[in-house]
Every structure is written in structure tokens, then in C-alpha cells.
Amino acid sequence: MLKIDAIPAFNDNYIWFIHAPDMQHILIVDPGDAVPVLKAIKQQGLIPVAIVITHGCHDHVDGIATLLKQYDIPVYGPKNEFIPHITHPLSACDELVISPLFPAFRVLDLPGHTKGHLGFLMEGCLFCGDTLFGAGCGRLHGNPAELLFRSLQQIAELPSETLIYCAHEYTEANLCFAVEIEPNNKAIQQRVIDTALMLKQKKISLPSTLALERQTNPFLRCEKGDVKEATERWSAQQLDSQQAVFTVLRKWKDSF
Secondary structure, eight states: OOEEEEEEETTTEEEEEEEOTTSSEEEEEOOSOHHHHHHHHHHHTOEEEEEEOSOOOHHHHTTHHHHHHHOOOOEEEETTSOOTTOSEEEOOEEEEOSOTTSOOEEEEEOOSSSTTOEEEEETTEEEEETSEETTEEOOOTTSOHHHHHHHHHHHHTSOTTOEEEESBOOHHHHHHHHHHHOTTOHHHHHHHHHHHHHHHTTOOOOOEEHHHHHHHOGGGOTTSHHHHHHHHHHHTSOOOSHHHHHHHHHHHHHHO
């Protein structure tokens, strides 16, 4: 089992440290801010091996330059986005070996939030950036809703026990929208209680499991009758496909 630590940044970001088994070496995922990363490295005596980037939003990449001044390490990230300092541009592949100290990644193309967004799957742990959130999904940033819908469908096909390591603590806010969509969904009601307790105890709501997301995340439930009916009521139109439901659902969430 991988050891993975969340490094809080800004108001609600998480930068992820993936630890090599029984060693001090780490991979750094989406360092939008170098300050908490450097602090954690120093406090724990860690050794950075590489930086892994899911997409080019500033709160995921702005710490790269400062980290590279301290550590001469490679930077892996999307081929289809302009991100300074990327040394290894990537697109989807079944096996990416960054270092023999770590298991291989499967790299997923997950466009939608941004045009070149990637996901990294390692030993059942998915680092999905801003594509999928706890009980929600990313904004479109001008891209077609179809792209993000297909990316979420790709994630939904992974094993149910897959652990979801997204990049923001949005779960509680997203659950408010989920309740609006499916007020009678008992799994959502329970997740509201569980998430509030975790946050009250100063814990984080992540990772979630894909099984839990399938039960409680409206953006992965566009085939469900209650989700379709709620979305049709809000939009005052008939929706003839899951993609159409998703497209309206994303617009609704933007205005929620």
C-alpha cells in the first residue's frame, strides 16, 4: 500500500506526496505553492525524485520554478498544455516508470477542465487533479462539456475500490449541490454527516473511493432517473442522453 500525504496549500488545495516504500524519497504531485512543500520536505527529511503535473492551472504549477532551484529533478506533465519547466511531456500510456523506487503509473488523458488534463493511476490510487472532486467535478474553462463527460466516464470504468486523490477540499460544498439533485439519496445524506465530522475533527475528506463517488456524485450518476428528472425540471427541457444531462448539470452547478 502506498504512503501518500496531503500537503495543504492556499485555501483549499492539496499537494500530494507519494512516498517510496520504506524510504525518504517522494514524488510531488501538483505543487502550486513551493512554500509548504519545502517546509514539509525539511521537517520530514524527504528526498524529492520528480514532480508530476496533472494540468496547467496556476494553483497546480506555480511552485515548480522555486522547487527546481532547490532540486535538480524531472517534471512530468501534459503534452497538450503549455507548462514551463516540463521536461517529460506526456499523453496516455499504460506504463510510466519515473523511478525504480516507485511502481509504474498508468497515464490517463482526462481533458475537459483543461484541454490537456492528465490523470495518474498508481496501485489503485488515481491522482485526478481537477477532473473529479469529492461529490463533484471541475469547471469547463471554455472546453466542450462532452470532453469532461467522456473523461468522467473513463474514470467511472475503473475498479470500484480505486482511491480518488483530487486536488481540492470541495467535498462539503459539492454535497450541498448533490442534496439538491437527489434529496432522497441516503448515501448522500450519510456522506454529508461523515464529511462534516471529518472536517470538524480537522481531518480531510480525501481520498474517497470510486464506489462512494458512484453513489453520491451527481456527475457520475447522469443515467439515474432522479438526476435526469431534477435536471430537466431545472432546465425546463427534455434531455435525451446522459451527456445532455451532464451538460445541463454542469451549467446548473456553475450557477448554484
